[in-house]
Amino acid sequence: MCETNPLIVCDGLVKIYKTKDIEVMALQGLDLTVNKGEMLSVIGKSGSGKSTLMNIIGGLETPSAGRITVDGMSLAEMSEREMVAYRKRTIGFVWQKSSRNLFPYLTSIENIEASMNFSGMKTAEKKARAAELLELVGMTHKKDSYPRQMSGGEQQRVSIAVALANDPVILLADEPTGAVDTKTSAKILALFRKLNKELGLTIIIVTHDMKLASSMDRVLMISDGKISTEKIVREEFKDDLHNIEHEETRTHDEFSVLDKAHRVQLSEEMLAAAGIDSNKVRVSVEDGKVVIRSE
Ligand code: ADP
Numbered sequence: 001m002c003e004t005n006p007l008i009v010c011d012g013l014v015k016i017y018k019t020k021d022i023e024v025m026a027l028q029g030l031d032l033t034v035n036k037g038e039m040l041s042v043i044g045k046s047g048s049g050k051s052t053l054m055n056i057i058g059g060l061e062t063p064s065a066g067r068i069t070v071d072g073m074s075l076a077e078m079s080e081r082e083m084v085a086y087r088k089r090t091i092g093f094v095w096q097k098s099s100r101n102l103f104p105y106l107t108s109i110e111n112i113e114a115s116m117n118f119s120g121m122k123t124a125e126k127k128a129r130a131a132e133l134l135e136l137v138g139m140t141h142k143k144d145s146y147p148r149q150m151s152g153g154e155q156q157r158v159s160i161a162v163a164l165a166n167d168p169v170i171l172l173a174d175e176p177t178g179a180v181d182t183k184t185s186a187k188i189l190a191l192f193r194k195l196n197k198e199l200g201l202t203i204i205i206v207t208h209d210m211k212l213a214s215s216m217d218r219v220l221m222i223s224d225g226k227i228s229t230e231k232i233v234r235e236e237f238k239d240d241l242h243n244i245e246h247e248e249t250r251t252h253d254e255f256s257v258l259d260k261a262h263r264v265q266l267s268e269e270m271l272a273a274a275g276i277d278s279n280k281v282r283v284s285v286e287d288g289k290v291v292i293r294s295e
């Protein structure tokens, strides 16, 4: 993997939400590097911090501690104006609910044009560009349809065109296929792949769908506000993942992630398999291997 071109660098991200009586630590020192042109998926249980991470990368939330830089710029050091421009121009967002992506009272083409408010383009230019984007997502035939006149999958395609309206560098999609069937989900994934290949867009997709997640080169698993494991595609499957039908094929190698303090998370399954049921374990190095055992 190319480590030389980092676009997004998250360093020890912490996010604490304060509600009336409790504090929730949604991110607990998360480290992540995403290279330019990568397409990766983020998985994890509900409440593990996936959306919080996306919102921080998208500039919609600020971390309580830690640092995030995008293209070498620290988000914390940006002025209000730079931040607005960052959200509009650098980032494209696709949400699970089309109602959050599309205005119900605008047609497909109007929705895209309405998002080009930062472009300084003339009306005619906007129209032409919006038509181009609809073509790119295969929705030209619904250019004059309102969201309610389209299926969930069609609405998501238009939503993706809207997210691309200002020619972003990074496309963030938070469970974009959460509300559509498997077949539609596969089509949307193919569209993301095309955008990644043809436009060189950096794409991060949060998903519950393991099949969808595993069709990407890199799969990050978040547990309790940190990246716990990372699956990386094996060399021989690199450009071929979307053609793999067999779910039992081992297409990825799975790694546990060591944090900066060299801590590693063990899953419930690992603990059960090793018969570890106490919070104290013995750790030793034997024959060049780190061994963790209960006794
Ligand atoms: P995920 O997307 O993985 O389901 P989230 O990032 O939405 O998880 O949430 C992580 C944790 O932070 C959860 O415990 C959630 O309840 C909490 N949380 C998220 N947003 C807020 C908020 N605006 N106010 C208070 N707590 C929040």
Ligand code: MG
Pocket (backbone or CB within 6 Å): 050, 051, 052, 174
């Ligand atoms: Mg979420």
